[in-house]
Amino acid sequence: MFLIDIIAIGVISVATMFVSSPVELLVMRVLIGIVIGADYPIATSMITEFSSTRQRAFSISFIAAMWYVGATCADLVGYWLYDVEGGWRWMLGSAAIPCLLILIGRFELPESPRWLLRKGRVKSAKR
Numbered sequence: 791m792f793l794i795d796i797i798a799i800g801v802i803s804v805a806t807m808f809v810s811s812p813v814e815l816l817v818m819r820v821l822i823g824i825v826i827g828a829d830y831p832i833a834t835s836m837i838t839e840f841s842s843t844r845q846r847a848f849s850i851s852f853i854a855a856m857w858y859v860g861a862t863c864a865d866l867v868g869y870w871l872y873d874v875e876g877g878w879r880w881m882l883g884s885a886a887i888p889c890l891l892i893l894i895g896r897f898e899l900p901e902s903p904r905w906l907l908r909k910g911r912v913k914s915a916k917r
Contacts, residue, residue: 792836793896795829800889807883822885839902860888 799822806818834853841849867884871877906915 791828792832792899793893795825795832796889796893796896798825799829800886800893803885803889804883807879836899836902839904840899 802818802822802825806815806822809815809818834850837849837853838846864881864884868877868881871881874880901914903915906912
């Protein structure tokens with residue numbers, strides 16, 4: 791699910807660029823909201839699991855702060871695309887760019903030690 795949700799966010803973002811009616815736009819925005827709602831607790835859980843006790847509070851605060859950084863970047867992109875023909879389409883599709891970067895980073899993460907223990911892979915979990 792950790793990879794599927796970020797892929798879904800990127801795919802839905804790109805698909806939103808091609809909507810042709812307000813209903814389609816509404817459906818796509820609801821879908822992306824659901825998938826983002828699924829990603830946030832998954833990502834937060836993974837970060838807390840891999841963070842040391844001392845770093846955990848900083849890590850969670852960093853995630854929360856990045857929401858504001860992302861919103862600011864989105865505002866700047868929206869401002870830049872305001873006068874561009876079809877700029878709203880590019881604005882909605884631009885969410886796929888950070889998704890791609892996050893996806894690359896997620897491929898580098900090891901499996902969760904708790905998941906490995908539940909699957910009986912004790913040696914892998916200890917590493």
